[in-house]
Amino acid sequence: MLNIKDIQFAYGSVQVLHDVSLEVPKGSVVCLMGRNGVGKTTLIRNIVGLEKPSKGTITFAGINVANQPAHARIRGGMALVPQGRMIFPKLTVTENLRVGLAGRPGGGRAVPGEVFELFPVLKEMGQRRGGDLSGGQQQQLAIGRALVGEPRLLLLDEPTEGIQPNIIQEIGRVLKYLTTEKDMTILLVEQYVDFIKEFGDRFYIMNRGRVVANGDTPQLSEAIVRQHLSV
Numbered sequence: 001m002l003n004i005k006d007i008q009f010a011y012g013s014v015q016v017l018h019d020v021s022l023e024v025p026k027g028s029v030v031c032l033m034g035r036n037g038v039g040k041t042t043l044i045r046n047i048v049g050l051e052k053p054s055k056g057t058i059t060f061a062g063i064n065v066a067n068q069p070a071h072a073r074i075r076g077g078m079a080l081v082p083q084g085r086m087i088f089p090k091l092t093v094t095e096n097l098r099v100g101l102a103g104r105p106g107g108g109r110a111v112p113g114e115v116f117e118l119f120p121v122l123k124e125m126g127q128r129r130g131g132d133l134s135g136g137q138q139q140q141l142a143i144g145r146a147l148v149g150e151p152r153l154l155l156l157d158e159p160t161e162g163i164q165p166n167i168i169q170e171i172g173r174v175l176k177y178l179t180t181e182k183d184m185t186i187l188l189v190e191q192y193v194d195f196i197k198e199f200g201d202r203f204y205i206m207n208r209g210r211v212v213a214n215g216d217t218p219q220l221s222e223a224i225v226r227q228h229l230s231v
């Protein structure tokens, strides 16, 4: 579904991504891991088109999108849940969800009912301001807003960062359901090894802008974690 080949990217003169290649098969959950500052968010921003690589290809559903602007990629079926959630604190939950309608391929008018089935809290709290929700509820809102566009590829940047365990489990179950039942494809940045082992299919580890390890999640051993992820 997503195939990244030999991506290079620099902020000014500082090279951040070096020949990064990565594959996300249709219907799978692929987890991108790595210590702080190794380039995970930068890679996600290149995939969705918020940054442009100086070299390499990004093939999404068979098309090289490396030169497409972000809005074209979103229309084409990508959605991003950014790091830090980035919901609108002064808009209500319902208004935040309606923002996601702009990304819908046909430009539909209503938030799909399934978003509320997946995250019932978004229905219960519809008239609350986004900023009044707990961190976990805001994350569910950010995911719900991305799902409003009915994407084929969902990109999530550290969705469990700073969230209580019961909501982490709920989010993991939703992601698993979307890939197994809805044929969605998911790439998520994640640090939490237990979450990756429970809900992920494959993993990639980055270090200083390079992919240094990858495999199926059952192969994610303590030795690999110690080598590449412990601080």
Ligand SMILES: Nc1ncnc2c1ncn2[C@@H]1O[C@H](COP(=O)(O)OP(=O)(O)OP(=O)(O)O)[C@@H](O)[C@H]1O
Pocket (backbone or CB within 6 Å): 011, 016, 034, 035, 036, 037, 038, 039, 040, 041, 042, 043, 083
């Ligand atoms: N807009 C920017 N301009 C210049 N340098 C940047 C910019 N954004 C990030 N960087 C630098 O690029 C490198 C990679 O940053 P990035 O945010 O991709 O890392 P990350 O792996 O997502 O880290 P974290 O785990 O903290 O989210 C870091 O050295 C960072 O300081």
Ligand SMILES: [Mg+2]
Pocket (backbone or CB within 6 Å): 040, 041, 042, 083, 157
């Ligand atoms: Mg990041």
